[in-house]
Amino acid sequence: MxxxxxxxxxxxxxxxxxxxxxxxxxxxxxxxxxxxxxxxxxxxxxxxxxxxxxxxxxxxxxxxxxGKPLHYILGCKEFMGLKFEVNESVLIPRFETEDLVGYLIERYARRAYTFADIGTGSGAIGVSLAYHLPLSHIYATDISEEALVVARKNAKNIGVDERIKFLKGDLLEPLKDVIDRIDVVIANLPYVKVEDYEELPLDVRREPEQALLSSERGIGVYKTLLLQMKTYGISTAYIECTPAEIGELTAFIFSLGFGHRVIKDSGGAERFMVIGVEI
Ligand SMILES: C[S@@+](CC[C@H](N)C(=O)[O-])C[C@H]1O[C@@H](n2cnc3c(N)ncnc32)[C@H](O)[C@@H]1O
Incomplete structure (x- = not known):
C-alpha cells in the first residue's frame, strides 16, 4: 500500500x-x-x-x-514548545493551560522566584516554567507516584531536573518543610463533577480518573488546596478551573478572607484565578 x-x-x-x-x-x-x-x-x-x-x-x-487518546499512542505531547512524554498515568497537557503558563512566564521573568506546581501530572507546568524562567526553582507535587515517574523523566529530558524537585503527597502537604521558600503556587487540579464524568468523550475517560474527577460539584480538591493555603500562609496562587465553577469557588475564597481576580484564556473564557496577592 x-x-x-x-x-x-x-x-x-x-x-x-x-x-x-x-x-x-x-x-x-x-x-x-x-x-x-x-x-x-x-x-x-x-x-x-x-x-x-x-x-x-x-x-x-x-x-x-x-478510543485510545492520540497522544498516548504517539507517546508524547508538545506543550510550550517542549516535547513531553505522556502515558496512561498522566493527563495529556491541554492547550488552555499554555495560556496560564505564558502569563506566568511574562510576569515572573524579572528575578528568581520559587514556584510550587501542585498536581504536576506530566510536569507540563513546572517543567515549562523551569525551562522558560532560567532563574526559577520549582517544587512539584502529585498524589500519583506513576505520574511523578513521568514528570521526573520529562524534567531530565528537557534538561531542567537540577532546578525542580518532585514530591509525592496530598497537595501542599509534602512541602511543609520548605513552605517559607515558596513565592507562588500554581495548580491545575481535577475539576470534573462526578455527574458529568460519564458524559465525557471516550478518549478523555481513558485519562486517569484521579486527574479529572473532583467531589463537591467539582470544587472539592480546590477547597482542600485553599484550606491548606490558609494553614500554611501561602499568599499567591494561580489555579485553572472551568468557567462554570468560578462563582462557587469565589464564595469559598471570600469566606477564607483571600482576595481574587479572574484571568481569561485566549478564547475569552474565564478559566484562571489569581488567589491572594499577585506579586
Ligand atoms: C488535571 S491533572 C493536571 C496535570 C498537569 N498539572 C497539567 O496541567 O497537565 C491533575 C493532577 O493532579 C493530581 N492530583 C489529584 N489529586 C491530588 C492531590 N490531592 N494532591 C496532589 N496531586 C493530586 C493528579 O494525579 C493529576 O496528575
Missing part, C-alpha cells in the same frame, strides 16, 4: 468511529509509524509502505478507533 492509500484508508476507518479529527489523527499516526515528519508524508504520496510499517500503522489506527 502507498502512503496516500494508507492515509485514505485510515481516515475512513477513524471517521466510521466518529473520531473528531480523522485527517489530523491519520497523518500524525502515519508520521509516527514511519518516523517521518508530517511534511514528508504530504510530499511523498506515492511512497510504498513496507509490510511491517503497514502492520504497525494498522495497529495504531485500531487503538485510536478503540
Amino acid at each position: 502507498k502512503v496516500k492509500e494508507a492515509l485514505t484508508w485510515a481516515i475512513r476507518q477513524l471517521d466510521l468511529d466518529f473520531i473528531a479529527k480523522p485527517k489530523i489523527d491519520a497523518l500524525l499516526l502515519l508520521s509516527h509509524t514511519l518516523g517521518k515528519k508530517k511534511e514528508w508524508i504530504s510530499a511523498h504520496p506515492g511512497e510504498s509502505l513496507s509490510q511491517e510499517a503497514l502492520k504497525s500503522f494498522k495497529d495504531a489506527v485500531e487503538k485510536r478507533r478503540n
